[in-house]
Structure formats: structure tokens, C-alpha cells
Amino acid sequence: MKRTLKRQETLQKVYWKEKCNFMGKVEVEHRGRLTAEKFKELKDFLDKQGKFLGVNERFSIIYNCSKEGELNRSPIDLKLRITNKKTDLVLKHGDWSGGDARKEFIFPVETEKFEEMVEFLRILGFFHGVLQATKTHLYEHRGVEVALVDVPGWGYYFEVEAVVDEDNIEKANKEIEEECQILGIEKLNDSDFCDLLKSLNDRPGYRFNFEKENFSKVKSRFTDYF
Secondary structure, eight states: OHHHHHHHHHHHHHHHHHHHHTTTSEEEEEEEEEOHHHHHHHHHHHHHHSEEEEEEEEEEEEEOOSOTTOOOOOSEEEEEEEETTEEEEEEEESOOSSEEEEEEEEEEEOGGGHHHHHHHHHHTTOOEEEEEEEEEEEEEETTEEEEEEEETTTEEEEEEEEEEOGGGHHHHHHHHHHHHHHHTOOOOOHHHHHHHHHHHHTSTTOEEETTTSOHHHHHTTSGGGO
């Protein structure tokens, strides 16, 4: 058991080191919904045929500059998140859909300053948005990353992605589409992806407005992630 945990910790360190080296590059990503049965089928397959990268226990504050209740189509996607007790400020930029290619920037933040960063962003005008808590199983298969995402109390979805230079976006899309065919999954079109986001965002208690509430009250619901 100790050896397994140590191996997973080593894989996670390598994963995050490589991820940080990708800052400013383009993340090409396809997403889709999964049933519980398909989630288990993919996990069983990738446990045998893929390279296991670890499990991410993540809590995210996803900022949205539009009014509460609206789906924001802004190309700016700003998140403050804590993953396996490590905090990052993440900015993605570009048009988004069920499949997209966006620039990604990741900035490590000291976890003890998480709440301070929330206040910092509030002063800058970022106070609307949604909360997200997930457990993600990460794999590498045929040169791309496959994430199987479990959203407690809601359901499952997948992300298949590659981080590349701008010149290789078309090639990455092709490789991801081939991977989706092999796995028997299909990315969502724009309309269905918006429906997925609304389903996640409209859950009672998952929208926030830090002009009207304190983060400490939100944090008390997600203490396991900290």
C-alpha cells in the first residue's frame, strides 16, 4: 500500500512539473458526458491499457464576470483551484465549446494564501461565479491525456486533451478524435455542452457572489479539499 501511494505521488509530481512547463501553450480539449456504466468501462480499460497518472481531488472557484444566472461566453476563463492540497490560479483564453483550443496559464499559489487570493480577486472585480468539486482519474493513452471526471451528486464526464504549440492544433484535434473513436465516446456539440454547464452551474448552492457572502462560509462546505 505504501509503495502504491509513493508511486502515485511520484507520478503526480512528474505530471504537475510537465503541466507547468506547458504554461502559455495551447490546450486542445474535447469533452463529453458519461453514464455511470461508461465511466466504469473506461476506467477498467484504461487501468489495463493506459498509463495511470493519478487521481485529482479538486475544488475550484470558477469566476464569471456576467450577472448571476447567466452563462458567460467570455473567452476569459479564470479559476482559483486546489488540487490534492496544492493551489493554482489558472487562466485559459479562447473560444470554448465541447471541443476547443485555448491558451492556458498556470500560476502556483501558496495554499495558506487561498483565502487571501479570493479577496485579492474580489477587489479586482471578480466575485460572481460557480463552485466545482470533482474527483478525476487521469491517464495517458496513445499520446493524449484522458480524464474521467466524477462530480459527486451529479454524474460523470470526460476530457481528452493535448497541450501543443499553435502550429500543431489541427494535428492534436485529429489525434484526440481518433482516441475518442477508440474509446467509444463522442464530444458534445456547442448546444449540448452549454446544457451540461447549466446543469452543473444551476445546482442549488453552487453559485456564489462574494459581494454578498464570505468565502469562509463557502470553505466550510469543502474543508476536505484543504
